[in-house]
Amino acid sequence: MSKNRKPIVAVVGRPNVGKSTLFNALAGQKISIVKDTPGITRDRIYADVTWLDKSFTLIDTGGIEPDSQDVILSQMREQAQIAMDTADIIIFMVDVKQGLVDADAKVADMLRRSHKPIVLVVNKVDNFDKYMPDVYEFYNLGIGDPHPVSASNQLGIGDMLDQVVGYFDDYNYEDEEDDRIKVAIVGKPNVGKSSLINKLIGENRLIVSDIAGTTRDAVDTSVVHNGKEYVLIDTAGLRRKNKIKEELERYMIIRTVGAVERADIVILVIDAVEGVTEQDAKIAGIAHDRGKAVIIAVNKWDMIEKDNKTVNQYTTRVREILSFMPYAEITFISAVTGQRLPKLYDLIDMVSENHSMRISTGVLNEIMSEAVALQQPPSDKGKRLKLYYITQAAVKPPTFVIFVNDKELMHFSYTRYIENKIREAFGFKGTPLKFFIRERKENK
Numbered sequence: 001m002s003k004n005r006k007p008i009v010a011v012v013g014r015p016n017v018g019k020s021t022l023f024n025a026l027a028g029q030k031i032s033i034v035k036d037t038p039g040i041t042r043d044r045i046y047a048d049v050t051w052l053d054k055s056f057t058l059i060d061t062g063g064i065e066p067d068s069q070d071v072i073l074s075q076m077r078e079q080a081q082i083a084m085d086t087a088d089i090i091i092f093m094v095d096v097k098q099g100l101v102d103a104d105a106k107v108a109d110m111l112r113r114s115h116k117p118i119v120l121v122v123n124k125v126d127n128f129d130k131y132m133p134d135v136y137e138f139y140n141l142g143i144g145d146p147h148p149v150s151a152s153n154q155l156g157i158g159d160m161l162d163q164v165v166g167y168f169d170d171y172n173y174e175d176e177e178d179d180r181i182k183v184a185i186v187g188k189p190n191v192g193k194s195s196l197i198n199k200l201i202g203e204n205r206l207i208v209s210d211i212a213g214t215t216r217d218a219v220d221t222s223v224v225h226n227g228k229e230y231v232l233i234d235t236a237g238l239r240r241k242n243k244i245k246e247e248l249e250r251y252m253i254i255r256t257v258g259a260v261e262r263a264d265i266v267i268l269v270i271d272a273v274e275g276v277t278e279q280d281a282k283i284a285g286i287a288h289d290r291g292k293a294v295i296i297a298v299n300k301w302d303m304i305e306k307d308n309k310t311v312n313q314y315t316t317r318v319r320e321i322l323s324f325m326p327y328a329e330i331t332f333i334s335a336v337t338g339q340r341l342p343k344l345y346d347l348i349d350m351v352s353e354n355h356s357m358r359i360s361t362g363v364l365n366e367i368m369s370e371a372v373a374l375q376q377p378p379s380d381k382g383k384r385l386k387l388y389y390i391t392q393a394a395v396k397p398p399t400f401v402i403f404v405n406d407k408e409l410m411h412f413s414y415t416r417y418i419e420n421k422i423r424e425a426f427g428f429k430g431t432p433l434k435f436f437i438r439e440r441k442e443n444k
Helices: 019-030 069-086 102-113 128-141 157-166 193-201 245-262 278-289 310-321 341-355 361-374 412-426
Strands: 008-013 046-051 054-060 089-095 118-123 146-148 181-186 205-209 220-225 228-234 265-271 293-299 329-332 387-394 399-404 434-439
Touching: 008 019, 008 069, 008 245, 019 046, 019 054, 019 089, 019 118, 019 157, 046 157, 046 245, 054 157, 054 245, 069 089, 069 102, 069 245, 089 102, 089 128, 089 157, 102 128, 118 128, 118 157, 128 146, 146 157, 181 193, 181 245, 181 278, 181 341, 193 220, 193 228, 193 265, 193 341, 228 245, 228 341, 245 278, 265 278, 265 341, 278 293, 278 310, 293 310, 293 341, 310 329, 329 341, 361 387, 361 412, 399 412, 412 434
Parallel strands: 008 054, 008 089, 089 118, 118 146, 181 228, 181 265, 265 293, 293 329, 399 434
Antiparallel strands: 046 054, 205 220, 220 228, 387 399
16 A cells, blocks of 8 residues: 555444544544644544554544434435545444434445445444344344444454454555656635636646546546646535535535545645635645645635735735644635746645655754754753754655654754754755654663
8 A cells, every 4th residue: 555645434323323432532642633723633523543553544424413313314324425435444333222223224225335345333332242132233234244342441442443454455545656746726615726727737638537536526637747747636526505514614624634635735725815714724734734745826816906015915814824834835826817827837846846855864963963053952950952863764744753862851842943954954845844753862
């Protein structure tokens, strides 16, 4: 499986069967609430889970407000549809105490037809001896073996996860040799994503194909520009007559997670007329959490009355709201007039190079010792932080490991200082950098 993309696992099930308990048990305390990523992880729509050495993105397909049976069924169908559109593997959760319900059977039929791997999880089995006869009843759903678990007591979860990650190997998420630059175009509905894509494609469209595993209405388009091939991943086409704004937003976030997961570079399209919003920040947070290179494209720039201060004022505003990604490149475009669109490919190339840039260990250590000489590392109760060694462990995004004498002393602000020094030397425009701090005992 390519390192590039984590599989997506979605959870579907009726109200009160314990989806969020399972979600919290799996995400544990590892769920990252990044202080300055607004809104996104708090709603717990998705979480990163690692089991054994396999990582995946867990998605909660939606809250259902139980008022009547038929509403529950229609909303479960909606959830199942989102799961089938965006997930590689589906966890279908039922409740041993309520037994097999009509809505479960109807949704199971729908899931079975999707031909996606389904892991049937029977929750609230607090006592295996007592409840096993009731668990067997769920064989009647016809979607495979039921896995008994108790999410609240964390029983049976390991076996269930073994089953989930067991499906990963069957999936070739991406061809290892695929070195085309993958660009996801994301943003709120109606900011002009589709017109941007159509303009970027122009006459350069190669193939339009529904690549397996992408959503029904997202299409990956392969484009050649100046002899280089790019894949544009489209999240447009949110053609849902959705009554509820929250559901629409949730669906949009799930779709965005799916697209961003498969991309190297994310272009966040913002509507210049409307200005940058909280919702834009939520979408940007997804790309930031996933360590992708980011270009912020402020679209409809032709519709703004300008003077010589407009660009600066606008840039400041974007930087304020998206303060957690100071590295993102900002460009002002118009998909309608084509303003600055040719430049967009140059930007994509540049941030793509930065996203996969490697720096030799020798050079990194020179930068680090210079930084330490300029600004002494912090100390606490007489103990001073020592930085021994830095090395780059990975690319996409560039990831560095710093060996120190005491992790506790390596404050966030000092890491940020080292990051800034590395950026001063190499730019790294458009890409986040990740740092891991490891302790090494002092050599006596």
